[in-house]
Amino acid sequence: MGAIDYPVRRPPLRGNVNLFEQILLAVLAGFFIFGLTLAGAFLATRLWYAGRVLPGVSIAGVDVGGLSPHAAAARLVERIDYPHSGKIILRDGERVWVATPGELGLSLDPDASAQAAFRVGRSGPLPGRIKAQVEAMTSGIQLPPVLVLDQRVAYRFLSNIAREIDKPAIDATLSLNGTQVVVTPGQTGRSLDISASLVLITLQLQSLRDGILDLYIHEAAPVILDASAEADLARRILSEPLVLSLPGAEANSAGPWTIQPEQLAQMLTVQRVDTPQGPSYQVGLRQDLMIAYLADLAPKLQRYPQNARFIFNDDTHQLEVIQPSITGRQLDVEKSLRLIQEKIRQGEHAIPLEVMYTDPPVTDKMTGEQLGITELVQATTTYFRGSSSERKQNIRAAAARFHGLLVAPGETFSMAQALGDITLDNGFAEALIIIGGQTIKGVGGGVCQVSTTLFRNVFFAGFPVVERYAHAYRVGYYEQTANGHSDRLAGLDATVFVPLVDFKFTNDTPYWLLMETYVSDTSITWKFYSTKDGRTVEWNTTGPVNRVPPPEPVYRENPDLAKGEIRQVDWAAEGADVTVERTVYKNGAVYFKDTFFTHYEAWANVYEYGPGTELPPPDERR
Template sequence: MNTSLPLQHDFPKQALATLVGGISTFFAIVIVWVLGYQLIYAGRIFPGVSVAGVDISGLSPGDAAVKLSQTLSYPHTGKVLFRDGERVWVASPSELGMVFDPTASAMAAYNYGRKGGLFSALSGQISAGGLGVDVPPVVIFDQRVAYNYLQNISTQVNQSVVEASLRLEGTNVIAESGQYGRALNLDATLIYLGAQLQSFRDGEVQLVIQETAPKLLDVSSQAEAARRILSAPLIVTVPNARAGDPGPWTFDVPVLANMLAVSVIENNGVAEMQVGLDPASLRKSLTDLKNFVDQHPQNARFVFNDETRIIEPIAPSAIGRVMDVEASIVAINDALLRGEHTVNLSVAEEAPAVQDTAVGTDLGIVELVTEHTTYFYGSSASRIQNIEAAAKSFHGVLVAPGEIFSMGNYISDISLENGFAEALIIYGGRTIKGVGGGVMSAIKSLP
C-alpha cells in the first residue's frame, strides 16, 4: 500500500502565506476602522477635544461655537489683578482689550486630528481619544487698549528721583530724605498680561517696575552735623595768648547760619554730602582777624652801662606770629564737626633775633662807638614834647650791622593818648596845628 506525505519544503510557503494574509487582514481592519471613524465624525469634532476646558467633542463647528460662546464668559467675568505693594487694580479681560472668537476656536478644535498629513492626523485622533486634548482658545488681544489701561496705572505708580537735601529756616536745620525713582515698564508688563489672558483663568499679572536710586537717599547724619555746628556760638582764640594779645572773637549762631554751606562731592560714582562753614565766607572774616593777630617778632631793648660795660635789658623781647588763614579754616570746620566751639587759630610763631637774655659780647657791643647831639633852638614847648615822646619809641632799639633802620617801624601811634601834643605842622603846603608837630623836623635833623 502506498502512502503520500507532504513535502517539508512546502511548509515555509504556507507560513508566509498565512503571515501575509494576517497582515493584509490587519491593515484591512485598520483601514475599515479609520474610514469608518472618519465617516462617523465627518463634519464633527473628534472625541476628547475641548477648548479652555469645555468639552465639544462630537459637535459640529457651528454647534461648538454656540456652546463656547455660551459657556466661556471669561472675557467679561474674568478678573486680572495688578499689584504694587498694598495698591491693587482689578480689570476684566475685555477691559484690557481681549476679545474671544468662538467660531475660530471651534474651527481650531475641528481641525485637530485633520491637519499635518496622514500619520500626524491619526496620531492626533488617537491622542485625543485616549488622554484628551485641550485646544487653546482663539482670542484677539488689542494691545492698544491694554496699553492705555497700563498707562493709567503708570500715572499712579511712576515717581521721579528725589535727592536728599538740607535747608535752613533761620537757624533750624531741615532735612528731607531722598526718594527712589519708579517707572512702569509697559512693554514688559504687556508680555506677562498676554500670557495670563491666554490661560483663560483669573490671575495676577506682575507689574514690571524699574527703580532708579537717588545719589543721596539719607542725610540725617549730615543734618546732625549741621545742628552741632549751630548749637553754640563759635569762639576763636590766639593760641598761647599773653596779656595784651588780641581776641577772643565770637561768631554768634545767626552769623554761623549765614556762613553754613552744604556741598555734594562725587567720588567714583558715590555721592556724599558735606556740611561746614563756607570757606570763602570764613576766609573773609579770618583775613580781617589776621591784621590783629599777626605781629613781627620784637628784639629786646637794651642800654649800655658805661661802668659795668655790659648791656642791660630795658624791654623784653616779643615772639612774632603769623596766622595761617587756610589752616585755620580747616581747623575750625574740623572742630565744629566734633562739637567743639572754642577753637585756636592756626598760628606759626617766630622767635626774635635778640632775646632779653642776650650778652653784649655776643652781639659785639662792648663800648660806646659814637654819640651825636641835635639842638632845636626856638622850638615851642609842644614841639619839644612831641620830640621827646617820639624819642621814647626808639630808646634801646638794636640795629644790626648793615640793617636799614626805619623809624616808621618803631614809632608809636602819634596821638594825644601816647603823650603827643598839638603843634604847628606843614600840611598841604600850609602851616596848621596838628598832633605830633615837630617829629618830622627831628627826623630830618638826625645825622
C-alpha cells in the first residue's frame, strides 16, 4: 500500500498585534531604564566626587578632574607658569626690552580658578548641571584660568623704558594755542606713549601668549626750513566745523555729526614726512583719537539685516509683503578714517562716512517658488475663553512678533529670541503669570498661550522639538477645545520665560518656513506655510494619570488689603502625570519618534486677606 498524505493543520495566525505590543513595551522599558540609569549616574557622580572637581574639567589645558579645590589650585600653580616663564618683547625699532608677564603685573589666582572648576555641574538649574556633568565626562570642559593684572606694575615698567626713549624736541614744529596755529622752531623729539602702550600690553597679556609688541612712540619732526604751507592748511582745517554724515539720503538716518574747531584742534597733529624735496611737516588728524571717535559712532550706525515678512495668499498662492526687508549697515572705520584724512587735507569739511551694506537672506523681491513656500503645511488653534483683557492684550502683542516671520532651512528656531523683551513699553500688560511656585501678577501673562500654540503646531506638523518646558500645574486655557474641554490636550502645553526658559524647534526641511498668527477674542491660530515633504504624524496620550487632588486652601495676610477684604489670587488644580508619544512618518516610513512627559503639581486655592479680617472656619473654606 502507498503512503497516505494527511493534511497538516496549523494554528491560526494572530497577526502582528502581540509583536507590536512587545516592541512598544520594550521601547517604554528602555526609556524607563535609561531614565533610571541617568538619574543613578547623576547621583553616583555627585556622591563619588563630593568635594572634588568633576572628571573631564580642565583649566587652560590642565586636567583638574577628580581633585579637591585645594589640590586643583596646587596643580595649577605647578602647571600654569605663564606669568613666570612667558616672554613679552617690547620693541622700539632695533631696541628691545624683555619682560615676563609677572614683571608686567600678571599673576594667577589658583584658588578662584579651582573654585570655578569645582562649580561645574554644581550650580544653576538641574538640567544645566546634568548637561555639564555629561559634557565634562564625555567631551570634556575647558575653563580659562582666573588671572589678576596689576596695571600699575606695567606702568612702572614702561616709565623706566620711557627714561631711555624720551628726549626733548628741538626741531621746528607747528603748535596750537587753542585754535591758533603757531610756527615755532624746535628740535626732533621722541616720547613713549605709556597709556597707549599699556593698552597694547594689556591686550597681549589677556591672550596668554608670548608676543613682540611695537611700542607707541610719538615723534616730533626734525628741523624744517619752511612750515608755512602746512601751517596754512592747519588754519583752514580749524576755520570751520568738520561735519560727518551717512552717504545718500536715508530716511530716519542718524547724524550728521559735527566736530567743532575747538575739538578739532585737540585732534590735530603735525607729523614729519620725507618728500623728494626733503623733510616736511604734514598736518592731519590724530589716528588714535579719530579711531576712538569713529568707534563710538559705530554702534549707533549698526543695523542688522532683517528678512522681509510675508503672508501667503491662499487664493493666488503668492507671497505678499507685510514688512519690507532691512538692509544691514555697518560703519567701515578703516576706510572712513582714510577718507577723512584725505578730504580734510583737500580743504573739505563735509565728508560722508564709508559704510558697508549687507542684504538679508530674504528680500522683498523673492517669491514663494524661490523659497519653497507653496502651500499650507499645518494650522493649529488654541482657545482662551474667559481670559482677562490684559491677558488677551499680551496674547496679541506676543503673536504679532511672529506674524510673517521666516525660518530658514535647517535653522533651529528660538521663540524667546524672536519674542524679545516683554515690557510695558513693548505693548505688554500686567496679568497673571506662573513663577517661583506661585501665580502672581506680572508683565506678559498670557504669552504662554502663544508658546503652547506654537508647540502644538510644531508637534502636529512633525518638526523636531529641541527644547520644551511644561507649566508647573494644569492650566484650563490650554485644555479648551472649540466647544468645551478635553483631557487629551493635557501635556501639550509649553511655557516661555525670557530669557531663562525657551521653546525651540528645527526646520529640518530644504524649504523656508513661513509663520502666520491670527488672534480673535477667544482663540489664536498658528499657520505654517512651506512645501510638504510627505511627513505625517501619529500620536497617543495616557491622558492625566496618577491624579492628586488639590491641597487644602491657603490663606495669607496682605497688609495692602482692607480689613474684611478677602481676595483669591491662585486657583486649585488637580495634579497628574501625562505621557504623550509621537511618531513622525515620511512617505510612509518612520522618520523619528519622541516622547513628552509632563508632571503637574497639585495646586491649592490661595486667598489673601486684610489685617484684622475674620476668616471662615476651616470646614467652610473652599
